[in-house]
Amino acid sequence: MSTISIWFVRASLVHFAIGATVGAWRLAATGGALPTLPLSLRVLHVEGMLMGWVCQLAFGVALWILPFSNQVSSDRRLWVAWGLLNGGIVSVIGAQWGATPVLQLVGRSAESAAGLLVLWVLWPRVLALPARGHE
Template sequence: MPTLTRWYIKSALVYLAVALILALLLALPATVNLPLFIRFMTPVYFHLFLVGWVTQMIFGVIYWMFPIITRVQPRGNVQIGWLSYALLNAGLLLRMIGEPLVATQSAAGLGWLLVVSALLQWLGIVFFVYLAWPRVKEKYRGG
């Protein structure tokens, strides 16, 4: 299993655990006195689950198991893979902090956190699709 895949899959498992812990907190009755910050994290929960866990797990497996391009550079440019991993995770973590902050402190001028988060995640996924696209093909048979 390539190193990048190990990072994707281990990160995906961490996001799954964090998403479910967050779901647990969000399921507490309203009578439990949680910080307001937590109560605004429902969209963060969905995205930790679907981007952090599901999509990142899929990315790890695609990078590992899709047909190779050539023997010399089997999985394409690995630097683009790492860039995609870094951008996606930086964007998702920024959202995790930024979204409840913006919801609870709307006057604090923190909206830019979400703009940057959106751009980072978008770029991370665009780079991954660029890397994966040429590997959607017949099995490599040499040459």
């Protein structure tokens, strides 16, 4: 497994742990077992689980499973994508906690750019699969 795949998967597990903890707390608070959390933590749960856990895990597994050369971790586009995705998640959550609404636009743009960068790197690999006998 390449280094960049490991970083995507590790970051996804961190987001999963945070998102699942907040979600479990909210669920327990709904039942009256714990004190309620502020509504703004819903964004932390949703953003952490969808973008942080699911997208990053999908990116990490795709980078691991598609045929690459040994130099995949030296591709700077993937490291930029990792930074943009995690920075975008933090920006979107921060925008919901009283920062400017422009921050949410910046965060969503960063997340979109990260997805496009990963797609840019992966697309030639997807096109090469039939030539390698993966039909």
